[in-house]
Amino acid sequence: MNAVLTVDRLSVGAGDTPLVRDVSFTLGRGERVGLIGESGSGKSLTALSVLGLLPEGVRAEGSIRLAGVDHELVGAGERELGRIRGKQLTMVFQEPMTSLDPTQRIGDQVAEVLRIHSRISRTAARAHAVELLERVRLPDPARTARAYPHQLSGGQRQRVVLAIALANRPAVILCDEPTTALDVTVQAQMLALIEQAVADDGSALLFITHDLAVVATICERVLVMYGGRIVESGPVADVFRRPRHRYTAGLLAASDLTADDGTGRLPTIPGSVPGAGRFPAGCVFRTRCAAATDVCAELPEWTPTGGGGYACWHPAGTP
Ligand SMILES: Nc1ncnc2c1ncn2[C@@H]1O[C@H](COP(=O)(O)OP(=O)(O)OP(=O)(O)O)[C@@H](O)[C@H]1O
Numbered sequence: 228m229n230a231v232l233t234v235d236r237l238s239v240g241a242g243d244t245p246l247v248r249d250v251s252f253t254l255g256r257g258e259r260v261g262l263i264g265e266s267g268s269g270k271s272l273t274a275l276s277v278l279g280l281l282p283e284g285v286r287a288e289g290s291i292r293l294a295g296v297d298h299e300l301v302g303a304g305e306r307e308l309g310r311i312r313g314k315q316l317t318m319v320f321q322e323p324m325t326s327l328d329p330t331q332r333i334g335d336q337v338a339e340v341l342r343i344h345s346r347i348s349r350t351a352a353r354a355h356a357v358e359l360l361e362r363v364r365l366p367d368p369a370r371t372a373r374a375y376p377h378q379l380s381g382g383q384r385q386r387v388v389l390a391i392a393l394a395n396r397p398a399v400i401l402c403d404e405p406t407t408a409l410d411v412t413v414q415a416q417m418l419a420l421i422e423q424a425v426a427d428d429g430s431a432l433l434f435i436t437h438d439l440a441v442v443a444t445i446c447e448r449v450l451v452m453y454g455g456r457i458v459e460s461g462p463v464a465d466v467f468r469r470p471r472h473r474y475t476a477g478l479l480a481a482s483d484l485t486a487d488d489g490t491g492r493l494p495t496i497p498g499s500v501p502g503a504g505r506f507p508a509g510c511v512f513r514t515r516c517a518a519a520t521d522v523c524a525e526l527p528e529w530t531p532t533g534g535g536g537y538a539c540w541h542p543a544g545t546p
Pocket residue numbers: 241246264265266267268269270271272273282283284285
């Protein structure tokens with residue numbers, strides 16, 4: 228595999244307290260990897276370490292390397308990191324207003340990230356910004372470009388953040404619960420956009436989420452964190468069907484990654500995998516779901532779950 232991001236023995240701590248321990252993983256070009264784990268297991272600190280955005284008093288050790296960048300990211304200076312952030316490495320957070328400036332028009336904010344990293348005229352950047360807003364399917368992009376963040380819905384704001392993240396065709400996109408605050412339909416549209424964007428640009432995706440259905444929908448590989456460590460990793464289908472770590476099995480059993488019978492309740496499927504508890508024996512996960520409601524209507528196996536994601540399984544042997 229051609230690794231674009233290599234994290235090697237990353238440890239993060241605050242004073243003497245270890246928070247992330249000995250985490251190693253790679254992301255290949257165009258690869259979509261989920262990072263799951265209970266609250267406080269170290270997912271966000273891992274992603275923030277990659278961006279060099281750890282909070283005051285929290286320090287990283289180990290190695291983080293980005294293909295094409297000849298220096299180490301752990302301990303790199305603000306100047307070096309500033310050249311990489313927003314260009315090769317971008318992040319989409321859960322709450323779009325933490326990323327957007329409430330006093331600046333949307334189009335100017337998108338244009339700014341283009342101009343920081345490449346020498347293009349203000350006019351060209353503005354025109355490209357409108358194209359990017361169109362790419363994330365915002366209605367009337369030229370008008371949206373003139374709007375301020377408070378004039379958009381939460382889902383539209385998150386699309387703007389995605390447009391900013393995609394602006395410079397990054398090598399790696401880190402997403403930290405980007406769809407958690409959105410309603411089910413908007414969440415599905417956002418996932419489809421992210422999937423399409425990484426496919427178009429060949430970016431690697433690290434997707435942090437609590438929602439295992441989202442992982443089954445969008446990711447090929449998954450890393451499971453527990454107590455600051457990666458306790459299990461592998462292709463989504465393998466890890467979800469045959470979890471090896473007790474914690475992963477518990478996480479799957481507690482998840483709502485199961486078929487919805489239309490009642491809004493989430494029944495247990497008979498014949499489920501021991502330990503995981505909810506999947507039909509021999510089921511195969513589809514990881515290239517378009518994540519759109521209309522797809523689910525056409526194909527019953529693409530079933531919306533109560534958690535707002537999509538359980539993308541179908542019986543083994545079906546194409
Ligand atoms: N600034 C900080 N100082 C000290 N400890 C911190 C700091 N930020 C986070 N932590 C601790 O580090 C651990 C990992 O936090 P992190 O935010 O990475 O977890 P997470 O897996 O992303 O959780 P969540 O799913 O709730 O976002 C937690 O125990 C958290 O309390």
